[in-house]
Amino acid sequence: MTTLIKVRNATKEWDGAKLFEGVTFEVKEGERLALFGRNGAGKSTLLRGLTGRLAFDAGDVRRLLPLADWGWLDQQAQTGSDLTLEQFVQAGSPELYALKRSIADLTQRLKEEPESAELLGRYSDLYERYAQLDGYGWEALVERSLRELGFEAALWEAPFAELSGGQKTKAQLAALTVREPKLILLDEPTNHLDADALEWLEHWVRNYPGTVIYVSHDRTFMDRTAKAVLELEADGCRRYPGGYSAYKAQKEIELRTQEALYKKQEQEREKLLESIRMYAEWFQQAHKAAGQNDFLRSKSKKNVSRLHAKESALARLDGSKVQKPREEAQLRMELETEGFAASTLLRMENVGFAYDGRKPLFERFGLTIDRGDRIAVLGPNGAGKSTLLKLATGILNPREGAVSIHPQTRIGYFEQELGKLDDDTTILDSLLVLPGMTQSHARTILGCFLFTREDAFKRIGDLSMGEKSRVAFLKLFFGKANLLVLDEPTNYLDIGTREKVEEALRHYPGAVLLVTHDRYLIRQTANRLVVMDGKGGLVQYPGTYDEYMSRDRSRTLTAEEQLGLNERERLGLRLAQLMGSAQPDDPEEQRMLMEEIRGLRARLSAAGENGRA
Known part of the structure; x- marks a missing residue:
């Protein structure tokens, strides 16, 4: 294949700090190359350097394709x-x-x-x-x-x-x-795109006749489009074949291999050091005992030879030393909640909403959120997903119907605009206003959220969007909410941080109502879906994202079929809630519970027969 770009030892500093150095790679015709790295690694800077819009401090870029045949998409369109x-x-x-x-x-x-x-x-x-x-x-x-x-x-x-x-x-x-153009560079092309646009983009990138290099934090997009991943780090870069899942699997193998080699090397090093100590001690004792006896002095020198041999072996070992596996700083977050006795945290009944002068976003919508629910809201941009979350939090009031929030429900709300953060306060001061917070405790927490000692005094208004997202998660960390309402919580986070957020949400004991375009996040956390079509239609699906995506969509359902499907899903959801509820102590309540369960099963059976007819 024809080589289009050759990069040799590219180095770049920013504000006196080195972003990266020794970056060397080639790009060949027809490649789909995903540029991967943590936030701040210099991925966007590297892309701009490839186009010549920014100069590297050292190194060389050979562009073997005229810039007239290049095209690029920036995070911010100029x-x-x-x-x-x-x-x-x-x-x-x-x-x-x-x-x-x-x-x-x-x-x-x-x-x-x-x-x-x-x-x-x-x-x-x-x-x-x-x-x-x-x-x-x-x-x-x-x-x-x-x-x-x-x-x-x-x-x-x-x-x-x-x-x-x-x-x-x-x-x-x-x-x-x-x-x-023959060569395209895309910087975060998946940001802000809804599901339909993401699917279109995936198909376009896969089938594009030219060459594509892109930066994205969307792991599903990388899996479906990338032929290779180029990992950018401070001391260079390395290429891995395949998409994100293949890259991650290879990195785990490398880490385990390096850990095993490092452990073996340290064991060998300890043996050599012990031998060196032993021969040195033997020599000193033998030399002292020999006195002026030439025979004994000559014999003691044998231990010196052995000592030098072991010292040479140690020098060789240290010369080819396997580095200890480096553990990068990672977000450490464990979301907590206070005890909550009731099973239902929030209920929406026959809710309708429309902005002034516009058609309704939805009508007669019902939703119950119970303990342990992980509900993801899906739909195209403009369908009303964020509006639904604002109705749940009480920021907006429905035009019709009611939103009932249990008195013990404590809601933690993460909004994608991050507008509730106080730009004029420092990160540290934003924590010190919390009851019982001390300087030492606040600094410990900031370290868990990847903020350094110097970062503590930064104004929130001066932070990057990724840093602001971490500050917003700090508020959730201390809020002890039992219902998290999250609107695009991972938009500005790198993949490593996203995976830590996913882990925290999986172990969170409360309920979650989530809007996100991150399909990995939905797969990892959601056990129920609310699907909005952008035309006022809403469907609740009592299952995972993969189960929903595997359903037959070969034809469009009629209005009657859709109503039947909605009813079956509503009945199934109610049955699941009853089956998972605590057994009442009162015999009469037990009898009523069993009657409702039997009635729901009968109605589900009848609805299924009608659906097949």
Whole structure:
């Protein structure tokens, strides 16, 4: 395969601190390369250095493909605020876009000077060039790309600067799909994308005719698209074949192998040191006992030779020393809750909601959250997932129906905008306001959340989004909530930190109501789903994400079939709740419980028969 990029010993410092050094790798034609590393490792910096938009402090980058054949997507799109969405996508093809603008300008001028031979001649030349480049086919391709990425025609004239983060990402992707450069660099392309857009992006990356290098914290996306993972660390990089799961498995093998070699080396080292101590002691004793006896002095020197041999063996061992496996700093978080006697924490009954002047997001929706529930809310952007969470927390009130929260329910709310954090206070001061908190305890907790001694005095407003997310988790850590309501909690976290959050949620004794596009997080934590279709429809699914995704979707259900499915799922959910509830002490309550269980089983059986009919 043709090599497109050669990087040798690339080094970069930032604010006096070394991001990385000795980075060496090659990129070949047709590769799907995932650039992986912790937050702050310099992944975005490395991508910018590859394009030449940022200079490395040392090392060499050989670009064997002209930059005109490159394309890139940045985390933050840089563009003028005067472009509409459609114009932004068109501007991704500079020559055709410039021709289109020039033709439009000449058309306007010809309306004012219809007899101008000069204008007519220029118009003819531009039109001919535009036709040669299939300009009208390009315009149709722009429109098709916008539709494929879910942009309705009514939005095409909206100012690009006013789009949401997810819409800006999709607009950049649309511009790239239209131009189809031979080499594409994508920095966090999965951020803010909903499930449909993620599936489209996965299919596009897998089938793209060129070469793709990307940074992403979406492990499912990496598994489905990457042919190799390039791990970036402070002292260089290393390539691993396959996606994230293959990379992680290989890293675990490496860690176990290195641990075994290090242990064997230390055992050998201890044996050599013991031999050295023993021969040194023997020599000293023999030499002292020999006195002036030449024979005995000569005999004692044998121990010196053995001593030197063991010292040489130790020097060789230390020269090829296996390094002790390095344990990177990781988030240490254990979510706690206070005792709670009741089984139901929150209940929504016949809830409906609509923002002023807009159609309802949902109507007559019911949801019960019990102890141990892990409920993930799925659906496209704009379907109302965050709104549902705000209704659950009481931030919003329903237009109809009721939200009942048990008096003992304590809700811990993580909002994706992180707007409730006080930007003017320091990280340390944000903890010291808590009852009973001391300086030493606060510093210990900050260390568990990867904040250094110096970080403690940073203003929250000066932190990165990943650091702000960790501060928000600090509030959950101390809140002792028994119901966590989490809106995109891992958006700005690297994979290592995400996995620690997943572990904490798995062991959390309370209930969780979660909105996230991280499919790994859903798989690891959710045992129930609420699925929103973006058109006012909601379906509750009493099972895991993988079970839901494995269902037959070969045809669209009729309205009657969907109602039947919803009813069966509601009955099944209620039955599961009753079966998992504590046995009442009162005999009459026991009888009523068993009657309801038998009734639910009968109704489920009847609903199943009707569904098969």
